[in-house]
Amino acid sequence: MIYNPAYECMEKTARAKLQLANLKNLVETLYAHVPFYRKKMDELKVKASDLHSITDIEKLPFTTKDDLRELYPHGLLACPKDRVVEVHMSSGTTGKPVVDEYTQKDIDIWRESMARTMAAGGCTRDDIVQNCYGYGLFTGGAGAHYGALTLGAEVLPMSSGNTARQLMVMEDFGSTMLTCTPSYALYMAEEASAAGIDLQKLPICKGCFGAEPWSENMRKEIETRYGMKAYDIYGLTEIIGPGVAFECEAQNGLHINEDIFYPEIIEPETGKAQKRGEKGELVFTTLTKEGTPLLRYRTRDITYFMDDECNCGRTTIRMHRLFGRTDDMLIIRGVNVFPSQIEHALFAIEGTEPAYLIVINRGEKQLDEVELHVEVKQEFFSDETRKLEELRNRIEGEMKSKLQIGLKVKLVEPKSIERSIGKAKRVVDNRKL
């Protein structure tokens, strides 16, 4: 279902006009209230009156994650402090967290964006949404909660973890929709089959999954195990949380809520606009936010725009599912490798389980050595060792041809790789770089 056809199916030139009007307002507000942006705009000698079309956004300064960390906690607030009604932060593994401070209008924008997102995933007032994204400072729990309530659905605010209880509730309350990270969805499915629960027989039939990279094969795995449609949803704390972009029933790229979050794709080194259809770094401007609006925020996420027409009727631009992040990219013996490439190659191989870990060490001669731990179906362990050996050689061969690097594969027993209830950890980098 299309939640808001007036905006989601808007004629493109009308949308561009709206975007420009909102951008000008934003630039005026930021100039007046945020010293960081005033200084940057003065340096670039650019004002709201210099913006004549939405593509003039290129005249404006970028914002980076480092800027956000330096200005922690309130340095980007663009409205009086007493108008803030809710705060979220991203955990991050190093340094200060990044903060999003929401006014009531920002919460309303979030509700709208998440209602569009979950409606595209099939959510209606008849659904019972089991929300297993973490509640708390993380945006996943609150975002899916707001979206479901806006659509009039019933929410089970489970948060993540306690998998046995999740499965009990899923059975007893007849949840029809699941919201969580894709890795947690798979973990729950594994636990269900160990407990003898047939998920395909339960009413659960759709889900919105995101917050971490996942592949087409992982989607197929989730869809088969649950007997459901699994949709990719994207967002980030700095911009609003989930609700920035989402898949529709075509499952062919994610529609960006571009009347609210203006997207660009740039060449990461030069900062120049990337040619249409070419991969680059995704950049967002929050056109209508009040609390902590951002100008041209560099997400470090890598994708490309798909601007062909979508059969669903929405006219919003789509982005390809993410390829990875500029900062996740592993440089192994000089070759650029994304964990998503390894996952993609791995899933195509029969006999492996959807759990893996990439361990990087710096070996004796200061060379990087990669060990890929892969879980293998139980029957391989009970069979002759020759079969295991064959599988290991096959995976090594496949990786060599797809990634152009040699890596060592270690086959491990099912469930021996640690599972995550939130975002999965796929890489252990032991190099002291």
Ligand code: DLL
């Ligand atoms: O992960 C917001 C979110 C919650 C999105 C629930 C979807 C569902 P952060 O913790 O700030 O926010 O992490 C944002 O996670 O820049 C991407 O690198 C990654 N990410 C988010 N969604 C996807 C996705 C939330 N669908 C960072 N596919 C982003 C791949 C994703 N990566």
